[in-house]
Amino acid sequence: MRKNIVLCGVGGQGTVLASRLISAAAMKKGIPVMSAETIGMAQRGGSVFSHLRLGEGIFSPMIARGEADLILAFEPGEAVRMLPYLREGGQVVVSSRPVMPVTATLSGAVYRAEDMLDHLRKHVKNLLIVDADRAMAQVGSPKVLNLILLGAALKADALGLTEEDLKNAILEKIPEKFHALNLKALAYAKENM
Amino acid sequence: MHSEFLMGNEAIALGAIAAGVNLACGYPGTPSTEVLETVAKRRGDNVYVEWSVNEKTAMEMAAGAAYAGARALVTMKQMGLNVASDPFMCLSYIGVKGGLVVLVADDPGPISSQTEQDSRTFAAFSKAPVFDPSDPQEAYDMIQAAFDFSEQYQTPVLLRPTTRVSHGYASIRVKDPEEYRVHTPEGFVRDSSHWVIFPRLSYQNHLKLEKRNAELSRADSPWNLLLPGSGRKGVAASGISFTYVMEARPEGLPVFKAGMPFPFPEKQAAEFLSGLDEVLCVEELDPFIERQLIWVCGKYGLKTKILGKLTGHIPAAGENTRDGVADAIAAFLGTPRTAPAPAETPPLPVRPPVLCAGCPHRASFYAVKQAMKGQKTVFCGDIGCYTLGNAQPLDMVDTCLCMGAGLGIAQAIRHLEKDRQCFAFVGDSTFFASAIPGVVNAVYNQAEFTLIVLDNSTTAMTGHQPHPGTGKTAMGQAVDAISIESVLRGIGVQAVETVDPLDHTLAVETVKRVSALPGVKAVIFKSPCVVLAKPQGRAKVDGEKCVGCKKCIRELGCPALSFAEGKAAIDAAQCVGCSLCAQICPVSAISGGEAHA
Known part of the structure; x- marks a missing residue:
């Protein structure tokens, strides 16, 4: 198996944990993993990404344009930003919920999630849009967007991993008191989408 | 051996532990920080670890340990090597007894740095050998070899990863604890002919260094790699760029990797060059390999054409990318890539990155801004999260150079412009690292300026390391914190006041009063970093009362604030309830959060 996955969003949204869970699940199955991500100043509200590469014979943790099998986007605008990385026929899973940039709020510039989603609808054949507000309300926490999106990626069968693989990773990597909430978030897509 | 999924920096730390490191120290700096954090977390009981007050002190600590025969690791980012350059340059002449590895992480881009300096060039300048890993596994293996090498040649050595190696993750093979080497230091042996640097000794050691480096340059290092191939063109690379080359490499393209770029492996390089008409050098930061290959061509009378940064075939600045390297190699080989438009x-x-919602720095900057409204001012900033105070709408950073520089800049501007109110802003960790001499200078030389210390009780930007003001050490020991206020008073700063920046009215009043005093004066804004303290308050907007004036949005630039349907809105997922917006709302439409006034 060989998979190239781009996770993207805005600093503070929890992309790193999602990347870690996929890695842990893959490692458990004996699949070699390489990854690279944004650390440093951009974590303070800037655009952030993780590149994640699963499989044998990989030299570089970075993904090239047109090479990603999956873009897991925590924010519509960030999905569009990373779109050049998607391979022909690749899958995009995206949260519908925009994060307003301070620059737009200040200047009064219009930033509409719908414009971004329209662009994705027009250019991506395999697109799964997650109504994040509804999902988070139903799961009962604004903090588990990452697990909701991972669940959606499982539903789209885009990870090369099973629900069981990710469940085990959650149990291993996340403190016990959050297990129930995270498992509920992971199951959301399967049960509701 | 077993497999672990590790960040490059974690791998380097485990490599140092496996090599029997006895003492590890450093100063935080992206992208190097996780090395020391991991040594602290995973060390055995007999390994001493500290966050030193700055890189210079850390380098001197490591030197002392190595003098005593210990294996020592000192960590920093590339800018940190500038701070530590005084002891480092001298140490290269004096040498070591125990292995000493200087881990310096470079930052092509730059992503979180002021310069794109290349520590390979620093290695050549200092005459110390440098190892340049291209992935986390190699970094793990290399640091163990680097300790042996350092001891064998009795010299400090550099290990220079770049951001993508330091912060890249990979599943790598690491040793089990039973396989770790145990290194027992002999102890310091008095010998002033060896450890006291005098001009005569420097001269003698300089001769020895040049001779050693010339020999190393002709030796075969296992860290340099020659992938033979066919054809008349080849590629030379190092670091992460080597992996980009390998991803793009067509079958049979000869590749040379300089894993130990200084002393430059001239013999191995000449072997690679012979028979090639053209070589493309793929590297980041300086055209280091490129210049060395040009030198090798001259020395060995080779006609090979060397291409790279100097010829415009590789970008002169910034990070290399998979695509950029693939494009450059394709153009070099005359087989352009067909990428879809x-x-x-x-x-x-x-x-752009912004101060977090509820960050006390926002309140501090805003208080000074309000207090100085209408006056001729300069706000000299510094390195840390608070550099972000430069962004609109705060716009409170007029200068930023390097750690601690704001104090000197503010003092000097005032000497030239007597009608200007000069301010220097410095964080708590930066205060201890590099601001104290600036305060001494100001008091002694009768400067006129206001020092603002932004004390959030941590080293925030690099991921919350302790410092002398926090009362905690890298090994988790609780100790007496050093009081910034006492330090300032001890130096002779007459007016020093500490205030909570989130009490807006008091903060403004304090800045007005203190800055009007003569001489050197200081305001310490004390409030913990919200990422650490995680306050649970939430502010909310009363839609009935909000008149949609946007003052909160326009003045504060808080990422939790936005404007929707004619009213201010607060994002509950981001707000921590600092209440600054509530305090400045002209119609009291915002409530909730913590009371500070």
Whole structure:
């Protein structure tokens, strides 16, 4: 198996944990993993990404344009930003919920999630849009967007991993008191989408 | 051996532990920080670890340990090597007894740095050998070899990863604890002919260094790699760029990797060059390999054409990318890539990094801004999260150079412009690292300026390391914190006041009063970093009362604030309830959060 996955969003949204869970699940199955991500100043509200590469014979943790099998986007605008990385026929899973940039709020510039989603609808054949507000309300926490999106990626069968693989990773990597909430978030897509 | 999924920096730390490191120290700096954090977390009981007050002190600590025969690791980012350059340059002449590895992480881009300096060039300048890993596994293996090498040649050595190696993750093979080497230091042996640097000794050691480096240059290092191939063209690379080359490499393309770029492996390089008409050098930061290959061509009378940064075939600045390298190699080989034209993109949101919602620095900057309204001022900033105070709408950073520089700049501007109110802003960790001499200088030389210490009780930007003001050490020991206020008073700063920046009215009043005093004066804004303290308050907008004046949005630039349907709105997922917006709302439409006034 060989998979190239781009996770993207805005600093503070929890992309790193999602990347870690996929890695842990893959490692458990004996699949070699390489990854690279944004650390440093951009974590303070800037655009952030993780590149994640699963499989044998990989030299570089970075993904090239047109090479990603999956873009897991925590924010519509960030999905569009990373779109050049998607391979022909690749899958995009995206949260519908925009994060307003301070620059737009200040200047009064219009930033509409719908414009971004329209662009994705027009250019991506395999697109799964997650109504994040509804999902988070139903799961009962604004903090588990990452697990909701991972669940959606499982539903789209885009990870090369099973629900069981990710469940085990959650149990291993996340403190016990959050297990129930995270498992509920992971199951959301399967049960509701 | 077993496999672990590790960040490059974690791998380096485990490599140092496996090599029997006895003492590890450093100063935080992206992208190097996780090395020391991991040594602290995973060390055995007999390994001493500290966050030193700055890189110079850390380098001197490591030197002392190595003098005593210990294996020592000192960590920093590339800018840190500038701070530590005084002891480092001298140490290269004096040498070591125990192995000493200087881990310096470079930052092509730059992503979180002021310069794109290249520590390979620093290695050549200092005459100390440098190892340049291209992935986390190699970094793990290399640091163990680097300790042996350092001891064998009795010299400090550099290990220089770059951001993508330091912060890249990989599943790598690491030793089990039973396989770790145990290194028992002999102890310091008095010998002033060896450890006291005098001009005569420097001269003698300089001769020895040049002779050693010339020999090393002709030796075969296992860290340099020659992948033979066919054809008359080849590629030379190092670091992460080597992996980009390998991803793009067509079958049979000869490749040379300089894993130990200084002393430059001239013999191995000449072997690679012979028979090649053209070589493309793929590297980041300086055209280091490129210049060395040009030198090798001259020395060995080779006609090979060397291409790279100097010839415009590789970008002179910034990070290399998979695509950029693939394009450069394709152009070099005359086989252009056929990439599909990217679809036209709608305008994307610009997302510069911002101070977090509820960050006390925002309140501090805003208080000074309000207090100094209408006056002729200069606000000299510094390195840390608070550099972000430069962004609109705060716009409170007029200068930023390097750690601690704001104090000197503010003092000097005032000497030239007597009608200007000069301020220097410095964080708590930076205060201890590099601001104290600036305060001494100001008091002694009768400067006129206001020092603002932004004390959030941590080293925030690099991921919350302790410092002398926090009362905690790298090994988790609780100790007496050093009081910034006492230090300032001890130096002779007459007016020193500590105030909570989130009490807006008091903060403004304090800045007005203190800055009007003569001489050197200081305001310490004390409030913990919200990422650490995680306050649970939430502010909310009363839609009935909000008149939609946007003052909160326009003045504060808080990422939790936005404007929707004619009213201010607060994002509950981001707000921590600092209440600054509530305090400045002209119609009291915002409530909730913590009371500070």
